Amino acid sequence: MMLKVEDLSVRYFTKKGVVYAVDNVSLEVRRGEALALVGESGSGKSTLGFAIMRMVPPPGRIVEGRIILEDRDIMGLSEEEMRKLRGSKVSMVFQDPFTTLDPLRRVNDIVAEVMIEHGVDEKEAKERAAYLLKRVGIPEKLVDAYPHQLSGGQKQRVAIAAAISMNPSLLIADEPTTALDVIVQRQIMDLLDEIRRDMGMILITHDIALALERADRICVMYAGKVMEVADKDMMMKEAMHPYTKGLLSSLPRLLSREWPSSIPGMPPDLREPPKGCRFHPRCSKAMDICREQTPDLFSVDGRLVSCWLYGR
Ligand SMILES: Nc1ncnc2c1ncn2[C@@H]1O[C@H](COP(=O)(O)OP(=O)(O)OP(=O)(O)O)[C@@H](O)[C@H]1O
Numbered sequence: 249m250m251l252k253v254e255d256l257s258v259r260y261f262t263k264k265g266v267v268y269a270v271d272n273v274s275l276e277v278r279r280g281e282a283l284a285l286v287g288e289s290g291s292g293k294s295t296l297g298f299a300i301m302r303m304v305p306p307p308g309r310i311v312e313g314r315i316i317l318e319d320r321d322i323m324g325l326s327e328e329e330m331r332k333l334r335g336s337k338v339s340m341v342f343q344d345p346f347t348t349l350d351p352l353r354r355v356n357d358i359v360a361e362v363m364i365e366h367g368v369d370e371k372e373a374k375e376r377a378a379y380l381l382k383r384v385g386i387p388e389k390l391v392d393a394y395p396h397q398l399s400g401g402q403k404q405r406v407a408i409a410a411a412i413s414m415n416p417s418l419l420i421a422d423e424p425t426t427a428l429d430v431i432v433q434r435q436i437m438d439l440l441d442e443i444r445r446d447m448g449m450i451l452i453t454h455d456i457a458l459a460l461e462r463a464d465r466i467c468v469m470y471a472g473k474v475m476e477v478a479d480k481d482m483m484m485k486e487a488m489h490p491y492t493k494g495l496l497s498s499l500p501r502l503l504s505r506e507w508p509s510s511i512p513g514m515p516p517d518l519r520e521p522p523k524g525c526r527f528h529p530r531c532s533k534a535m536d537i538c539r540e541q542t543p544d545l546f547s548v549d550g551r552l553v554s555c556w557l558y559g560r
């Protein structure tokens with residue numbers, strides 16, 4: 249297994265209370281697969297992505313769990329060891345590449361810098377940066393440009409080139425196309441598909457249609473918990489969890505790329521998540537046990553589902 253996350257919990261210790269952002273999450277990413285992490289805003293997707301990089305921003309903290317990257321538990325690594333790992337074994341690209349591209353550096357240097365930090369010598373790093381930029385579709389005349397001279401899509405291409413420059417085993421892409429217009433979105437997703445080859449990818453998105461189109465497996469999150477994990481084809485055919493069923497029942501309308509509104513109610517405030525199953529207040533199938541006890545992730549017909557309808 250490329251990545252195993254076990255019983256991971258992340259909380260933000262804010263002045264206004266503790267936010268239970270990721271609660272007891274377990275998931276796996278197989279070698280070479282694209283796993284989509286799908287969920288509405290605030291469900292804990294980015295927090296989970298940051299946690300896998302051991303980069304949860306304060307006042308957040310990983311409070312428990314294991315993160316095993318290629319058979320190595322990275323929870324025990326020092327910050328210095330993590331710095332070596334980030335970018336080389338696991339990399340991340342973000343929604344807004346503005347925040348990750350140094351505005352004062354030329355594009356080629358931005359990409360080369362990542363490699364230099366990981367010990368590649370300068371000449372080799374610059375040559376490889378030029379190659380990578382070409383590979384991600386940056387025109388040659390722009391390799392010496394500054395980020396502000398690029399379009400949004402081009403900036404994202406540069407961020408991708410930097411992220412894959414050390415051939416990481418795992419790429420975490422957090423809403424990589426959300427800030428882009430529809431045509432550019434497609435180009436960037438095609439680029440990710442093409443360049444990652446045997447690299448594993450976690451695609452974080454609130455866009456279920458995009459997830460179903462691009463990922464091999466889908467992990468649905470709700471209020472900091474994993475609700476259901478299944479192969480894309482299985483999920484398309486039939487969802488099991490009432491929450492996922494609700495999401496997918498509105499699939500035909502998803503072309504509008506908005507969060508489906510077929511589920512009444514609102515997600516909970518994660519400072520006071522509901523007892524039992526976090527989805528129970530919005531669930532039409534809720535039973536007594538759902539209000540009291542949190543369901544495990546039950547393994548049913550080749551998928552995982554956290555719902556009392558499917559296990560005891
Ligand atoms: N820096 C922070 N301080 C306090 N709370 C935070 C912080 N970052 C996130 N949270 C809270 O943690 C929870 C999970 O947020 P997170 O950003 O991980 O969700 P998300 O699924 O990525 O949402 P989005 O789709 O909006 O990006 C939310 O309740 C959010 O308000």
Ligand code: NI
Pocket residue numbers: 293294295422
């Ligand atoms: Ni997010």
